[in-house]
Structure formats: structure tokens, C-alpha cells
Amino acid sequence: MRHRRPLTAVELAEIYDREPIETVLRLLQEIHRLRATIIRADQVRRMIGKGGSAYVSDCVWECFERELDAEPCLTDPPTTRxxxxxxxMGRQLQAWRMNGRRR
Structure with a gap:
């Protein structure tokens, strides 16, 4: 499934302005938390990527590891959906293989 384009901070704020209810606020708080993890990943990338040093400070790395270790998407069992x-998808792939189609 393709993802929709990312929403900007302004667009997220507009969503809450249109629907200022507790459920929307909770979802926006989760989005904020995930965006903070992405910012930390970018910080690590800049430290070890092109033009950066091969060294990531212990503080930054430990924080990044804690954030990743706490991510439910890495440990939660799959939902029923x-x-x-x-x-x-497994059945579809199996059917494709039986019919000679590879993907």
C-alpha cells in the first residue's frame, strides 16, 4: 500500500483546528512523538553520514536506542486487521507463483 504524502506541522495544526476533540489530540500527540524520533534519527544520520564524523556521541546514541526500544511497532503482535x-497478501503471492508470475 502506498503512503499518502507526509503532512506538514501546519497541516496537522489545521486538522486539530477543524476537529478539536480528545481523539484527534491524542493522535496528534502520537504523531509528534514519532516526528521526534525521526528528528533523532536524522541527527544520528548527520553525525555518521556524508560530511559528518563517524562518531555519534554516547548521549545521542543512547537516547536514540531508548526511543527505538520503546517503540510498540517493533514489539506489538500484529492486530487482527x-x-x-x-x-x-500471502495467498495472492502464492497464486502468482502458481500461475508463473513473480513479484
Whole structure:
């Protein structure tokens, strides 16, 4: 499934302005948390990537590792919806293989 284009901070604020309810606020807080993890990943990338040093400060690296270790998406079991989607994709791939189609 293709992702939609990323939303900007302004667009996220506009969403809350249109629907200022607790559920939207909770979702926006989760988006904010995930964006903070992406910012930390970019900080690590700049430290070890092109033009950066091969050294990442212990403080930055430890914080990044803690953030990743706390991510539910890395440890949660699949939801019923995810499991059904995965099974359907598996059946589709198996059908493609049986019919000689590779993907």
C-alpha cells in the first residue's frame, strides 16, 4: 500500500483546528512523538553520514536506542486487521507463483 504524502506541522495544526476533540489530540500527540524520533534519527544520520564524523556521541546514541526500544511497532503482535491483510497478501503471492508470475 502506498503512503499518502507526509503532512506538514501546519497541516496537522489545521486538522486539530477543524476537529478539536480528545481523539484527534491524542493522535496528534502520537504523531509528534514519532516526528521526534525521526528528528533523532536524522541527527544520528548527520553525525555518521556524508560530511559528518563517524562518531555519534554516547548521549545521542543512547537516547536514540531508548526511543527505538520503546517503540510498540517493533514489539506489538500484529492486530487482527494486519494479520488478515498479511494472510491475504500471502495467498495472492502464492497464486502468482502458481500461475508463473513473480513479484
Amino acid at each position: 494486519q494479520q488478515k491483510f498479511s494472510e491475504a
